Amino acid sequence: MQLGFLPSFPLTFSYPLLFGALLVAGMVGGEVARTFRLPRILGYGIVGFLCAPFAQALGLDLLIDEARIFVNLALGLVLFDLGRRFDLQWMKRDWTLAAMAVSESLLSFAAVFATLLTFKVPMVHAGLAAAIAMTTSPAMLLFTVHETHADGQVTERAMSIVAMNGLLASILTTMMVASSHLADKPQVEVALLHPLYLFFGSLAVGAAMAWLTRVVARNIEKSKDVHFTLIVGMVVGAVGLATMLRLPVILTLLAFGIFSRNDDRGYELLNVNLAPLGRLLYIVLFVITGASVPVEALGAAGVLALLFIAARGCGKLVGVLALAPVSGLRMRQCLGLAMALQPMSALTLLMAHDIGNIFPRFGQELGDVFIAAVIVMELAGPLLVQWGLRIAGETVSDDAGSMTMQLRGARPRDA
Amino acid sequence: MPLDFRVSEPLTFGVELEIMVLNTRDYDLARGAADLLERLKKADLPGEVKPEITESMIEINSAVNRSYDTLLTQLRAVRDGIVRAADRLNLAVAGGGAHPYHRWTERRIFPTERFLKVSNLYGYLAKQFTVFGQHIHVGVASPDDAVYLTHALAPYIPHFIALSASSPFAQGQETSFDTSRLHAVSAFPLAGQMPPVTTWEQFTRYFDEMQGYGIVGSMKDFYWDIRPKPEYGTIEIRICDTPLTIELAAQLAAYAQTLAAELLERRRADPVEPLYRVYGYNRFQACRFGFEAALVDPWEKRSVNLREDLLATLDRLLPRSVAMGNTMPLRALAELARARRNGANWLREEYAQTRSMPDVVRRQALLWREGEKVPGF
Secondary structure (H helix, E strand, O other), X not given: OOOOOOOOOOOOOOHHHHHHHHHHHHHHHHHHHHHOOOOHHHHHHHHHHHHHHHHHHHOHHHHHHHOHHHHXXXXXXXXXXXXXXXXXXXXXXXXXXXXXXHHHHHHHHHHHHHHHHHOOXXXXXXXXXXXXXXXXXXXXXXXXXXXXXXXXXXXXXXXXXXXXXXXXXXXXXHHHHHHHHHHHOOOHHHHHHHHHHHHHHHHHHHHHHHHHHHHHHHOOOOOHHHXXXXXXXXXXXXXXXXXXXXXXXXXXXXHHHHHHHHOOOOOOOOOOOOHHHHHHHHHHHHHHHHHOOOOHHHHHHHHHHHHHHHHHHHHHHHHXXXXXXXXXXXXXXHHHHHHHOOOOOHHHHHHHHHHHHHOHHHHHHHHHHHHHHHHHHHHHHHHHHHHHHHHOOOOHHHOOOOHHHHHHHOOOOOO | OOOOOOOOOOOOEEEEEEEXXXXXXXXXXXOOHHHHHHHHOOOOOOOEEEEOOEOOEEEEEOOOEOOHHHHHHHHHHHHHHHHHHHHHOOEXXXXXXXOOXXXXXXXXXXXXXXXHHHHHHXXXXXXXXXXXXXXXXXXXXXXXXXXXXXXXXXXXXXXXXXXXXXXXXXXXXEOOOOEOHHHHHHOOOOEEOOOOOOOHHHHHHHHHHHXXXXXXXXXXXXXXXXXXXXXXXXXXXXXXXOOOOHHHHHHHHHHHHHHXXXXXXXXXXXXXHHHHHHHHHHHHHHHHHHHHOEEEEOOXXXXXXXXXXXXXHHHHHHHHHHHHOOHHHHHHHHHHHHOOOOHHHHHHHHHHHHOOHHHHXXXXXXXXXXXXXXXXX
């Protein structure tokens, strides 16, 4: 009897199956973390780490390559969302906000740069790595803000500063790519044109997408559902366009978000909540990030990675606290803000990965440092953000009037 | 604690205004009161700015005033100070009786002892109480005058409702009411009106009884539409939505002041019981239909159109308003009534034009900021 209709053995896992499994496993990990009153993201990352050893056996390494598109989409959405929260008008009205963003970015750059130079890392590579160190994981911040229902000055400022440090880092790495080109292959045209293409190309695509989105928004019903579809469609399209044109997805989507917020004088585009979709993509993002970082990197680059994290963390802390007296924020709020700027995750890996693709030596030299740093921060980052927002008094558990408290404390005669 | 009535200079007046604290991203309510108040500590403003029950509200208190002009100048200065501080925090502030689409579940109680107590007792009602009202205080010479005036002003409550109404939307929907805010107030067991006592002595007996039962601790626990305020020596009209502009808020206060002057001088001796038989119905009519409400006059036993009744009252008060410096605000109110303009209409027109609630609130915040530049408000 011929049983040709049966699948051939051994069975191969299809990508959707693996993808779905990772999503559900991540979700379960998040809920387990929740029962220990830990941030869900921590659970997603840990599930990722647990998957990593089996990755090869299950063919997951292929998935991680294939899943790059999901990582890009998730990050695209995150960066767009972040860009929408970057308010130039606010920076004009309160110069201390922009000053704080610049100071924490520059100080974390300087601290990491100096640390890497002490370890004899070549100057250009140390500079690129320090520029990447300026960024904060926008996904971790946005997710934690959403999860803890954080609302207030620290939350709002953290999001603007993260958008700004992402922007500064993208600009700086793009510029440094030029000098690295000169160091690696002395071709002046490439050295000049490549960064210009990356930088202005991203801005142009971002601006064009923002313009197109507004034009469509103007001519459709102004309802949240319709605008949600429009934005998701445009973000996915922009990710595809950036990939097609070999432009950095990060800068393109950040620019798209920033242009659509700051050049929307007619208020045509509604501010829709991307969280329902974001949530799914965040889980995938964090599980995949966890699964794609080999834990061995910790051994290979542990000490340098810890120094890298410490230098970066101090830079951010000092950068924020230095401006505390003029910012109008209380010290506690500034401390909370500095904590919210600490996480590193997929964005860091992606930037390091992309630079590693252009300059293999960068990848060989510092790849493990980034991976090890991300492993540490996948665990510490969510806790730091949560703690930061909590000490700033902006998370929901700080609400003294929450229902649970009322149920515990209410008496029939309490007027 | 027995009630001690602190007599004040008659017909001095002041207002309290609860206003919305908004984010500038989607113009939903924001948790910004504490930061805003912190920043305002350094500003030298006439009057006071205080927290309210949830962290998305602040309350402006004017000082005690004798004239409309000084009140308006003062309120404008406070408003400008708040707007400046909010700008630096990337927040916006706005008038209006209720936020059109906020979700009460997202509100947080402002952690003062009193608000926590209220929240503890009233549960979700406390968060739903994130509505924004204007209170007008008018000084009286004696506690008996306070009791008298509390009743005497009651027939005019629909006028104040219609003029200030600015909460036609709730939970993202058109409510068909000009003001939906008052429903949030009515949910409280001690809302409504003062019992039909006619002297301060009777009132204190009533208060002592309620206090004895443990129902109230102070006058603050009565959420009546009009109540005597012994600590200030005033009566307090609490029915108005916070108008969309500071200017209208001052005009309403001038109307209350002029009306109080007339009622104190030409005392009415009508019994109060018939008034309260129709009070709730008249109040509903004004909330639902605004200027077009059909009010019942319990003494004349007839139905009157709110707008006509208001215009007749304003007309009657005009001669008296001259000496009080209130002619201009009373004329402005008559103008609004004639044109059937109130905040609710304005908000509905804005929504019809933009088809977007966040846009409506954004424009509402702009109107609050630049009220004097917008004629008709």
